[in-house]
Amino acid sequence: MTRERNGAAVLAEGLRRQFNGTTAVESLDLEITNGEIYGFLGPNGAGKSTTVRMLCTLLAPTGGRATVAGHDIATDPGAVRLRIGAALQDVALDPKQTGTELLRLQGRLYGLSTRAIDRRVQQLADLIDLGDALQQRIATYSGGMRRRLDLAAALVHNPEILFLDEPTTGLDPISRARVWAEVRRLNAELGMTIFLTTQYLEEADELADRVGIIDHGRMVAEGTPADLKRSVGSDLIIARIEGDAAGVAPAIKDIDGVLNVEAHGNELIIATDNGSAAISPVAVALAACEVRVRDLTLRTPTLDDVFLDLTGTRIDHDTEEAS
Amino acid sequence: MTAIDTIAIPIADHDVRARPAGLHHDLASIAGRALRAVPRDVEAVVPPVFIALFFFVVNIATLQRLTESTPGFDYTAFQMATAILLGVTGVSRAGALVMDVQDKYFDRLLLTPVRRTAILLGHMAADVAVAAALTVPIIILGLILGVRFQGGPIGIVLFMTIASLWSLAFAGFGYAIALKTGNPAAVQSSFLLFFPFLFLTSSYVPRSQLSGWLDTVAGLNPVTYILDGLRSIVLTDSWQWDQLGKALLAIAVVGTISMAMCFAALRGRTARG
Numbered sequence: 001m002t003r004e005r006n007g008a009a010v011l012a013e014g015l016r017r018q019f020n021g022t023t024a025v026e027s028l029d030l031e032i033t034n035g036e037i038y039g040f041l042g043p044n045g046a047g048k049s050t051t052v053r054m055l056c057t058l059l060a061p062t063g064g065r066a067t068v069a070g071h072d073i074a075t076d077p078g079a080v081r082l083r084i085g086a087a088l089q090d091v092a093l094d095p096k097q098t099g100t101e102l103l104r105l106q107g108r109l110y111g112l113s114t115r116a117i118d119r120r121v122q123q124l125a126d127l128i129d130l131g132d133a134l135q136q137r138i139a140t141y142s143g144g145m146r147r148r149l150d151l152a153a154a155l156v157h158n159p160e161i162l163f164l165d166e167p168t169t170g171l172d173p174i175s176r177a178r179v180w181a182e183v184r185r186l187n188a189e190l191g192m193t194i195f196l197t198t199q200y201l202e203e204a205d206e207l208a209d210r211v212g213i214i215d216h217g218r219m220v221a222e223g224t225p226a227d228l229k230r231s232v233g234s235d236l237i238i239a240r241i242e243g244d245a246a247g248v249a250p251a252i253k254d255i256d257g258v259l260n261v262e263a264h265g266n267e268l269i270i271a272t273d274n275g276s277a278a279i280s281p282v283a284v285a286l287a288a289c290e291v292r293v294r295d296l297t298l299r300t301p302t303l304d305d306v307f308l309d310l311t312g313t314r315i316d317h318d319t320e321e322a323s
Numbered sequence: 324m325t326a327i328d329t330i331a332i333p334i335a336d337h338d339v340r341a342r343p344a345g346l347h348h349d350l351a352s353i354a355g356r357a358l359r360a361v362p363r364d365v366e367a368v369v370p371p372v373f374i375a376l377f378f379f380v381v382n383i384a385t386l387q388r389l390t391e392s393t394p395g396f397d398y399t400a401f402q403m404a405t406a407i408l409l410g411v412t413g414v415s416r417a418g419a420l421v422m423d424v425q426d427k428y429f430d431r432l433l434l435t436p437v438r439r440t441a442i443l444l445g446h447m448a449a450d451v452a453v454a455a456a457l458t459v460p461i462i463i464l465g466l467i468l469g470v471r472f473q474g475g476p477i478g479i480v481l482f483m484t485i486a487s488l489w490s491l492a493f494a495g496f497g498y499a500i501a502l503k504t505g506n507p508a509a510v511q512s513s514f515l516l517f518f519p520f521l522f523l524t525s526s527y528v529p530r531s532q533l534s535g536w537l538d539t540v541a542g543l544n545p546v547t548y549i550l551d552g553l554r555s556i557v558l559t560d561s562w563q564w565d566q567l568g569k570a571l572l573a574i575a576v577v578g579t580i581s582m583a584m585c586f587a588a589l590r591g592r593t594a595r596g
Contacts, residue, residue: 056434057434058430058433058434060594078343078436081434081435081436082341082342082343082436083341084434085434086434088427088430090427091427092426092427092428092429092430092431092434093426093427093428093431094356094423094426094428095426096360096363096364096419097356097359097360101356101359105352105355105356106431106435108344108348108352109344109349109352109432109435109436109437110341110342110344110435110436111341111342111343111344111345111348111436112339112340112341116339119339120339137363153431157339157340157341158339158340158341159341
């Protein structure tokens with residue numbers, strides 16, 4: 001038996017947040033239905049975490065309104081807190097407690113009975129697979145163990161809606177896959193609504209029923225990953241050339257079957273309905289322009305292509321993580 | 324807008340339903356956590372006791388002969404009040420709270436339905452217990468050195484209570500700095516606030532021996548009245564209700580100011596602004 005899936009778990013209308021005159025989130029509209037996994041995708045500084053902190057009642061909006069689990073985040077934050085769990089971007093743990101102590105304290109603060117706390121701690125211990133480490137101080141945990149414990153702390157009270165703010169940032173591939181599996185399980189078995197922010201395109205693609213793309217505080221696109229990818233064409237031909245790609249773009253646009261051509265530096269992104277048929281004419285056209293082609297690839301669109309199409313830039317993890 | 328109509332929790336978790344725990348429950352939970360952390364944070368409690376015991380012994384050895392000219396004056400009992408205040412002043416979990424802010428655990432607490440005031444009051448409840456415990460070794464040393472308490476055990480309990488209440492009143496400044504700044508170094512420095520309180524008063528000699536300006540300043544210093552109240556328990560043969568009352572009043576005045584500051588800082592920290 002699972003939660004009912006009808007109704008809005010999160011509803012935001014014109015949600016806005018400014019910090020000293022700087023707008024972090026601008027006129028955000030959201031409607032997330034119960035039981036949905038919603039991916040909120042964008043680069044660092046796009047406004048993802050600010051949105052999560054507002055929806056989790058840690059930050060008051062400076063404009064607009066939002067309800068979470070049917071309760072207004074500004075006027076009824078206490079009711080919201082009872083119904084949500086959150087694992088924020090930075091793990092929020094007390095290094096001097098043991099894992100068990102932290103989970104038990106979470107249970108007490110959510111008003112759970114001792115019996116319920118005992119059972120939840122056991123269930124969550126199995127879930128996060130920390131073994132005997134749960135009896136040790138959190139200060140001794142690795143980054144991955146802390147992430148998993150942080151997720152468990154968000155789940156102690158069996159929330160209706162789970163906010164995960166970049167839950168896999170910094171995790172190794174195995175730990176990341178484990179978090180993905182758990183997100184799917186929570187959603188499938190408990191019907192838990194999950195609001196997931198991420199800067200990893202494959203994560204949103206893999207997990208989310210729908211994706212919202214945010215850039216500079218504004219929602220620039222929303223839809224299922226398949227719909228968003230379809231919006232930039234069925235196939236993409238990527239040509240990397242020596243020199244500026246903008247100069248050869250007009251010659252490619254005239255080729256039959258080419259829907260759109262974008263030039264970014266030395267890279268041409270050519271959207272087409274039939275990549276297999278178009279790739280040879282593209283190669284010929286590039287040769288006719290007397291440019292040296294470094295590589296020419298055909299692939300299906302990714303969410304990164306969607307992001308590039310909408311914002312003109314790619315999400316560059318290396319640059320962001322370094323900054 | 325469509326709200327959730329019904330929630331059907333999985334059968335296996337039917338009694339896992341979040342609800343407000345209640346103020347007393349919140350207080351006990353936060354205080355329990357703070358007390359569990361004390362033995363893991365001994366560096367925060369051992370130095371104050373060591374310093375208090377050290378100066379208790381050294382001050383007696385240094386100054387006792389100077390006071391022997393006053394018949395019946397017990398300098399050991401006189402110094403005990405100073406040692407107690409030195410031991411319990413500045414002992415608080417404010418340093419741990421500021422680390423909660425830095426480690427983001429404070430956010431984890433704010434995400435729960437815990438009452439915001441309970442976060443502060445829970446820490447303070449733990450502080451009172453710790454302060455009371457810290458008075459024990461100093462009192463034991465005093466008893467060994469021959470100090471006698473008016474009313475016996477009742478006097479000891481009253482002595483511990485006044486010291487603990489003062490500790491709580493002063494701790495408010497530490498919490499205010501912790502919540503306002505979120506800076507551990509600033510919290511550690513807050514003990515310096517106590518220096519004027521401790522030295523511009525009758526810490527080492529009776530007030531009658533202080534020079535003109537210092538006597539005037541001591542008259543304005545609330546610690547003077549707390550010392551007088553504590554000393555009335557160990558230096559006199561009867562209850563000095565006026566001195567005990569002034570001690571409690573002085574604690575109330577300082578406590579009112581510090582609590583106003585720390586709860587204002589808490590409101591600022593949790594204002595979601």
